[in-house]
Amino acid sequence: MPEPLTSVLSRRAEIVAEMRAIVPGEGVVDAVNEMRVFESDALTAYRQLPLVVVLPETVEQVSAVLRFCNDNGVRVVPRGSGTSLSGGSLPLADAVLLVMSRFNRVLEIDYANRAVVAQPGVTNLGITNAIENEGFYYAPDPSSQIACSIGGNVAENSGGVHCLKYGLTANNVLGIEMVLVNGDIVRLGGKHLDSEGYDLLGLMIGSEGLLGVVTEVTVRILKKPETARAVLIGFPTSEQGGQCVADVIAAGIIPGGMEMMDRPAIEAAEDFVRVGYPLDVEALLIIELDGPPAEVNHLIAEVERIAGQNGSTTCRVSMSDAERLSFWAGRKAAFPAVGRISPDYLCMDGTIPRKELPRVLAGMRELSVKHGLRVANVFHAGDGNLHPLILYDANIPGELSAAEEFGADILRLCVRVGGVLTGEHGVGVEKRDLMPEMFSEADLDQQMRIKCAFDPNHLLNPGKVFPQLRRCAELGRMHVHRGQLPFPDIPRF
Amino acid sequence: MPEPLTSVLSRRAEIVAEMRAIVPGEGVVDAVNEMRVFESDALTAYRQLPLVVVLPETVEQVSAVLRFCNDNGVRVVPRGSGTSLSGGSLPLADAVLLVMSRFNRVLEIDYANRAVVAQPGVTNLGITNAIENEGFYYAPDPSSQIACSIGGNVAENSGGVHCLKYGLTANNVLGIEMVLVNGDIVRLGGKHLDSEGYDLLGLMIGSEGLLGVVTEVTVRILKKPETARAVLIGFPTSEQGGQCVADVIAAGIIPGGMEMMDRPAIEAAEDFVRVGYPLDVEALLIIELDGPPAEVNHLIAEVERIAGQNGSTTCRVSMSDAERLSFWAGRKAAFPAVGRISPDYLCMDGTIPRKELPRVLAGMRELSVKHGLRVANVFHAGDGNLHPLILYDANIPGELSAAEEFGADILRLCVRVGGVLTGEHGVGVEKRDLMPEMFSEADLDQQMRIKCAFDPNHLLNPGKVFPQLRRCAELGRMHVHRGQLPFPDIPRF
Numbered sequence: 007m008p009e010p011l012t013s014v015l016s017r018r019a020e021i022v023a024e025m026r027a028i029v030p031g032e033g034v035v036d037a038v039n040e041m042r043v044f045e046s047d048a049l050t051a052y053r054q055l056p057l058v059v060v061l062p063e064t065v066e067q068v069s070a071v072l073r074f075c076n077d078n079g080v081r082v083v084p085r086g087s088g089t090s091l092s093g094g095s096l097p098l099a100d101a102v103l104l105v106m107s108r109f110n111r112v113l114e115i116d117y118a119n120r121a122v123v124a125q126p127g128v129t130n131l132g133i134t135n136a137i138e139n140e141g142f143y144y145a146p147d148p149s150s151q152i153a154c155s156i157g158g159n160v161a162e163n164s165g166g167v168h169c170l171k172y173g174l175t176a177n178n179v180l181g182i183e184m185v186l187v188n189g190d191i192v193r194l195g196g197k198h199l200d201s202e203g204y205d206l207l208g209l210m211i212g213s214e215g216l217l218g219v220v221t222e223v224t225v226r227i228l229k230k231p232e233t234a235r236a237v238l239i240g241f242p243t244s245e246q247g248g249q250c251v252a253d254v255i256a257a258g259i260i261p262g263g264m265e266m267m268d269r270p271a272i273e274a275a276e277d278f279v280r281v282g283y284p285l286d287v288e289a290l291l292i293i294e295l296d297g298p299p300a301e302v303n304h305l306i307a308e309v310e311r312i313a314g315q316n317g318s319t320t321c322r323v324s325m326s327d328a329e330r331l332s333f334w335a336g337r338k339a340a341f342p343a344v345g346r347i348s349p350d351y352l353c354m355d356g357t358i359p360r361k362e363l364p365r366v367l368a369g370m371r372e373l374s375v376k377h378g379l380r381v382a383n384v385f386h387a388g389d390g391n392l393h394p395l396i397l398y399d400a401n402i403p404g405e406l407s408a409a410e411e412f413g414a415d416i417l418r419l420c421v422r423v424g425g426v427l428t429g430e431h432g433v434g435v436e437k438r439d440l441m442p443e444m445f446s447e448a449d450l451d452q453q454m455r456i457k458c459a460f461d462p463n464h465l466l467n468p469g470k471v472f473p474q475l476r477r478c479a480e481l482g483r484m485h486v487h488r489g490q491l492p493f494p495d496i497p498r499f
Numbered sequence: 500m501p502e503p504l505t506s507v508l509s510r511r512a513e514i515v516a517e518m519r520a521i522v523p524g525e526g527v528v529d530a531v532n533e534m535r536v537f538e539s540d541a542l543t544a545y546r547q548l549p550l551v552v553v554l555p556e557t558v559e560q561v562s563a564v565l566r567f568c569n570d571n572g573v574r575v576v577p578r579g580s581g582t583s584l585s586g587g588s589l590p591l592a593d594a595v596l597l598v599m600s601r602f603n604r605v606l607e608i609d610y611a612n613r614a615v616v617a618q619p620g621v622t623n624l625g626i627t628n629a630i631e632n633e634g635f636y637y638a639p640d641p642s643s644q645i646a647c648s649i650g651g652n653v654a655e656n657s658g659g660v661h662c663l664k665y666g667l668t669a670n671n672v673l674g675i676e677m678v679l680v681n682g683d684i685v686r687l688g689g690k691h692l693d694s695e696g697y698d699l700l701g702l703m704i705g706s707e708g709l710l711g712v713v714t715e716v717t718v719r720i721l722k723k724p725e726t727a728r729a730v731l732i733g734f735p736t737s738e739q740g741g742q743c744v745a746d747v748i749a750a751g752i753i754p755g756g757m758e759m760m761d762r763p764a765i766e767a768a769e770d771f772v773r774v775g776y777p778l779d780v781e782a783l784l785i786i787e788l789d790g791p792p793a794e795v796n797h798l799i800a801e802v803e804r805i806a807g808q809n810g811s812t813t814c815r816v817s818m819s820d821a822e823r824l825s826f827w828a829g830r831k832a833a834f835p836a837v838g839r840i841s842p843d844y845l846c847m848d849g850t851i852p853r854k855e856l857p858r859v860l861a862g863m864r865e866l867s868v869k870h871g872l873r874v875a876n877v878f879h880a881g882d883g884n885l886h887p888l889i890l891y892d893a894n895i896p897g898e899l900s901a902a903e904e905f906g907a908d909i910l911r912l913c914v915r916v917g918g919v920l921t922g923e924h925g926v927g928v929e930k931r932d933l934m935p936e937m938f939s940e941a942d943l944d945q946q947m948r949i950k951c952a953f954d955p956n957h958l959l960n961p962g963k964v965f966p967q968l969r970r971c972a973e974l975g976r977m978h979v980h981r982g983q984l985p986f987p988d989i990p991r992f
Binding site for chain 1: 684952
């Protein structure tokens with residue numbers, strides 16, 4: 007986090023009064039006990055009270071808040087439902103927390119263009135709920151879909167079980183309305199296919215609240231597939247499971263979902279939900295095929311053949327929709343299930359080229375021995391997005407920092423095999439200081455020049471994503487020297 | 500085009516010598532008769548000789564050329580195969596033309612990650628050729644795919660008949676290596692799913708050579724579908740055909756391709772290739788369904804039902820692959836076929852929300868009467884990308900400007916119904932001055948700030964895409980006033 011601007015802290019009363027003038031009624035929260043609910047997001051190890059919480063209701067209010075803050079050097083942290091796993095919506099002591107939860111209406115349902123227009127505070131599942139009676143749905147499905155907002159999905163480029171076949175948020179958003187830090191309101195994309203000019207829509211998706219505030223989202227909707235069947239496949243080793251994933255993809259099959267769990271995760275899940283997972287395997291794959299029945303049956307036979315070639319020891323195909331959902335129940339409950347076998351766990355998020363799965367799984371076992379901590383793996387195998395859960399006990403001195411070191415080593419391994427630091431949870435504060443592992447100085451400078459093009463005074467969500475601030479004027483000279491990190495340690499509770 | 504920099508013109512000999520020092524052998528072309536071949540792209544109404552043509556062979560050479568030009572205030576126009584339809588690769592009198600055609604090798608074929616790594620000068624079809632013996636292909640298929648380069652596809656975000664189902668270039672490129680104007684070499688994306696940091700990869704795709712020079716492209720490859728069958732459907736009115744397109748999409752069907760032709764285009768094509776198109780209809784749809792046979796047959800029945808509801812008068816389903824290809828032969832020959840019935844034609848490129856098709860087709864007929872010129876329509880109906888061909892005779896005084904006015908009116912109509920100025924041909928010089936029809940001042944300022952973040956001296960492909968240059972320093976103040984266009988008319992031959 008950047009150091010608080012003391013000049014802003016001393017002007018708090020004036021800023022709060024200005025916010026109340028812009029957002030009347032109950033839209034401004036400044037009492038400490040009422041702000042407590044906003045002090046964390048889902049990266050619960052970190053807490054910070056904001057300067058003031060503002061909950062606007064109209065785009066004009068968002069514009070006025072940003073214009074005031076930009077003109078007065080006040081920092082702003084945008085926030086949706088606060089379900090970020092990387093601390094992306096963590097407040098700052100000297101920043102207005104701009105909470106978009108009152109933007110909660112579905113504005114338009116347009117089946118002929120297969121599009122829904124929604125305000126950013128609508129939940130991910132809220133969009134599907136609005137259209138499922140007509141047989142449509144919105145494809146990206148983060149595990150937090152009951153709670154997370156579509157605006158937050160845009161900020162983090164969220165994924166989910168079905169993103170292997172249907173794409174991430176970036177592939178399913180057609181347009182947005184956003185407010186720039188100077189208060190300008192711009193529209194990017196729309197219901198049409200593509201747009202001339204630079205792809206600012208793509209740039210905004212996954213920009214973690216550093217480039218602007220989204221006030222409207224147009225998403226692509228899909229027809230629900232006619233059939234979906236799942237196959238549960240067990241392997242004696244994780245490497246065989248990983249190879250099966252690579253072979254399914256290489257065969258040209260794109261399952262609706264392809265998830266993998268390792269032995270610790272299988273045992274924890276089965277102990278929790280009792281859905282009949284095999285307990286004598288080291289790796290379990292759940293592969294879902296969807297489409298017309300004839301296609302699904304054909305692909306299931308192909309998947310069974312490939313699994314057999316990779317030494318699978320069990321293979322069960324769901325014979326009803328209830329059975330299919332039971333296969334998924336264990337996977338979906340895996341995080342809380344792991345929570346039952348360990349006092350604490352750290353959920354990591356890295357992505358690798360799919361064919362490197364066996365190598366990375368083997369490397370992770372070596373790291374587990376090195377750091378003396380167990381790791382359970384539950385991940386989106388099909389798209390190479392790993393979620394290793396590092397098990398530790400915060401009450402044993404040194405275990406939290408060992409877990410964090412272990413996590414950093416895993417992410418470095420991901421980068422070494424040609425992967426990246428995150429798949430769908432964002433960088434936020436959690437992986438901020440690992441960015442140089444992935445990006446060269448030229449890369450980071452170029453990203454920072456983009457940041458300066460949107461927010462030259464670094465007022466939007468500062469201290470997130472980038473390991474250091476660089477002055478825009480310096481970047482303009484195209485040659486910068488890397489200095490010391492200007493951020494003190496983030497307070498951890 | 501910006502006015503030539505006289506100081507650069509006077510230093511030509513020195514610049515040519517510097518280029519020869521960087522790119523030895525035959526990689527520098529400065530003789531006028533040898534440069535003639537580069538003076539146009541596929542927007543053939545415009546011609547301009549460059550300062551000098553440079554054909555580098557290595558990324559280090561590209562970096563050295565750009566660094567020299569950046570340090571010395573020399574403009575650079577990047578070029579692939581020169582097939583741009585919007586003048587995107589049109590040379591400038593005072594600019595180095597950086598031709599990437601010697602970057603022509605496929606570097607890596609990686610089936611397990613479903614990826615191909617290619618140099619930017621490889622043709623679009625060259626990628627499919629390298630992998631088709633294993634049953635794979637690269638999906639986006641511009642009509643120019645025999646000639647156009649994958650680097651040019653990245654610059655223009657090129658589309659094609661199969662992009663309705665499989666996406667544009669932006670959806671099929673996983674990573675690039677590019678050289679910034681200051682000579683820095685950066686890598687964006689890779690074989691993994693997504694990347695942290697800003698989506699600079701998405702930003703580069705469709706940036707029309709204004710942000711950097713691509714030196715390597717990693718693309719996603721797909722397994723060829725098991726079956727493909729096409730349906731040829733005729734309608735008494737264009738509106739019924741347009742409604743059928745909207746209804747097919749609304750029913751949740753995503754055909755591999757869905758193309759439409761109107762009566763003038765049908766007649767010209769049938770007269771040219773004689774494939775048996777019906778001549779008693781006003782609109783002809785070609786809809787291709789692909790996938791496993793059972794799925795394809797099921798979807799064909801659905802499409803036939805929807806066509807019948809919209810008053811189709813003929814409906815033929817291909818019974819063999821030869822017949823399917825004959826259905827496409829007329830469509831693929833439609834541009835040259837129209838060239839046989841009119842001395843000249845202007846090919847437009849606009850995109851609209853799909854359900855607006857009937858309204859836009861009706862509007863175009865009114866405009867045809869207003870401007871006294873015929874128009875033939877051949878377009879990617881499924882994704883709302885129109886290619887109206889305006890027929891005129893350049894030898895009749897006033898007809899070219901009438902055709903250009905007609906074209907501008909069509910594009911304004913596209914914007915009015917919620918569409919955009921281009922689908923896949925880019926803005927280039929052709930639609931540059933229409934950008935304010937689509938974008939507000941705040942929009943254009945923000946795009947120009949991005950341009951400044953990459954190329955603060957406006958040396959890369961100046962005069963293309965944006966209707967005016969704005970000084971980066973002015974934009975930094977976040978408030979700019981719109982001045983006069985600094986560009987003289989582009990020379991037309």
